[in-house]
Amino acid sequence: VPTAAANSFLVSDFTITPNVTMNEWAPYSNSLSARKKIPGKKTYTLSFKLPIVGGGAIAVAPRFGVLLKGCGMAETVLGSSAGYQYDPVSSGFKSLTIYAYLDGICHKVKGAMGSVTIEGEASGIAMATFNFTGNYSEPVDLAMPSSPVFQDITPEIIELAAMSFPGCVTGTDIGTSGTYSGGVIQKFSVDIKNTISTVMDVNSAEGMLYNTITKRDVTMGFNPLV
Secondary structure (H helix, E strand, C coil): CCCCCCCCCCCEEEEEEEEEEEECCCCCCCCCCCCCCEEEEEEEEEEEEEECCCCCCCCCCCCCHHHHHCCCEEEEEEECCCEEEEEECCCCCCCEEEEEEECCEEEEEEEEEEEEEEEEECCCECEEEEEEEEECCCCEECCCCCCCCCCCCCCCECCCCCCEEEEECCCCCEEEEEEEECCCEEEEEEECCEEEEEEECCCCHHHEEEEEEEEECCEEEEEECC
16 A cells, blocks of 8 residues: 555656446347447556656665566665666566545556656756556545655756667667767667556456566667767
8 A cells, every 4th residue: 555655756747547348249139229338357557757866865765666666677776885776577576556646536556567768868857757557446535645755856967977888889880799888969768668468367356367567678769979
């Protein structure tokens, strides 16, 4: 269960959409009216953006790290002087429970898994766009938590990044051995491109067992000065 003290996020460009599969049957009848449709698979999809910021100190995990875990990544503690690292994994996934508060209504999304796109531009703020799929539940009237604790850290601009890309050599075509570094780069993007699927099961409530990541197709791009 998310708590207002430890799990609150201020996000932008938030959308949430219910997805309901309607089952139909059309028996022969002397009536032209359609039969009542029966709701089946029900999920939520939600999307939002937030700036990438650390935990306030190298030894403190960034709060948004839990969202990366919900995107099929594992967290590695590099040490008190080296920070944290997040890498894609192919097993041991973690799903999330997300409470979204909108104008006195709370949407509770359970079993959520998702994907993330990270974009940044020189002297700008690095932003992460998250897209999650989770189990549907009826929205409830619920006031905003009285005292949410948001991460009070101002995002840093992108500068002095020492950015490098493995798999290429400075001044040569992408794809050869070596590392591309030291170039002039205006902006970059990384899209994890996870495919989220719902495992269906006749023995489970509403015929749905859980949501999981079934495919990953990472893409990235940057525009060097050439």
